[in-house]
Amino acid sequence: DVKVTQSSRYLVKRTGEKVFLECVQDMDHENMFWYRQDPGLGLRLIYFSYDVKMKEKGDIPEGYSVSREKKERFSLILESASTNQTSMYLCASTLQGIEGEQYFGPGTRLTVT
Amino acid sequence: ILNVEQSPQSLHVQEGDSTNFTCSFPSSNFYALHWYRWETAKSPEALFVMTLNGDEKKKGRISATLNTKEGYSYLYIKGSQPEDSATYLCAFPNTGNQFYFGTGTSLTVIP
Numbered sequence: 001d002v003k004v005t006q007s008s009r010y011l012v013k014r015t016g017e018k019v020f021l022e023c024v025q026d027m028d029h030e031n032m033f034w035y036r037q038d039p040g041l042g043l044r045l046i047y048f049s050y051d052v053k054m055k056e057k058g059d060i061p062e063g064y065s066v067s068r069e070k071k072e073r074f075s076l077i078l079e080s081a082s083t084n085q086t087s088m089y090l091c092a093s094t095l096q097g098i099e100g101e102q103y104f105g106p107g108t109r110l111t112v113t
Numbered sequence: 114i115l116n117v118e119q120s121p122q123s124l125h126v127q128e129g130d131s132t133n134f135t136c137s138f139p140s141s142n143f144y145a146l147h148w149y150r151w152e153t154a155k156s157p158e159a160l161f162v163m164t165l166n167g168d169e170k171k172k173g174r175i176s177a178t179l180n181t182k183e184g185y186s187y188l189y190i191k192g193s194q195p196e197d198s199a200t201y202l203c204a205f206p207n208t209g210n211q212f213y214f215g216t217g218t219s220l221t222v223i224p
Contacts, residue, residue, distance in 0.1 A: 004156070031210060042216035043202065050210060058211060090157070098144045098206035101159035 003027070004105040006091055012111045019078040021108050023091030031094045032074035033102065034058075034066065036087040043090065049074055050097075081112045115139055117205045119215035126193050127223050133189045134218040136203030140184035147204040148177055148188055151217070157202060160188075193222040 007022035045058030094100040151157040166181040200217040
């Protein structure tokens with residue numbers, strides 16, 4: 001079974017802190033994604049990566065950066081956390097491109113106070 | 114940003130009822146349409162990936178159809194059970210590997 005893990009289920013941070021969310025997948029998937037989920041808005045893509053050291057912006061990259069130094073790990077970085085970044089963050093991976101089903105991690109519920 | 118819409122937003126049905134909901138997506142530049150089920154406190158899980166116009170896929174009591182020409186897909190659940198309670202998401206990818214999700218249909222099956 002494909003497993004996608006995220007470093008924390010719940011996280012509370014203060015405004016202005018630098019926040020790291022880690023995602024690891026164990027199936028040698030090429031593509032990895034970071035989404036945030038907010039009520040009434042559905043899943044929105046922040047960044048994705050199709051290879052090591054490669055990244056592409058999604059719909060809402062402002063205030064975020066990413067890092068993919070190894071194939072299995074994709075990190076989301078909040079450079080200076082703000083209260084409007086309080087959200088559920090989901091990581092996903094897929095072997096193929098658009099025809100491959102996405103495998104999701106359990107999510108990290110981040111609260112910025 | 115591509116517009117992917119799902120309806121209804123939420124649905125309450127009695128156990129044993131059959132139900133269906135809709136995902137609408139742009140009919141141009143179609144490559145695939147994904148359906149996911151997201152149960153509370155769990156990760157979203159893929160139900161179907163559909164690529165061909167007229168395709169119909171089935172998994173147990175759940176099935177889906179696809180009309181790429183008019184830009185919609187239906188998800189059907191036959192004889193709903195309480196364990197079917199979840200949010201059902203559809204996703205429409207573009208050629209750049211970017212997935213656009215609908216806001217989901219929240220299904221509650223009342224025992």
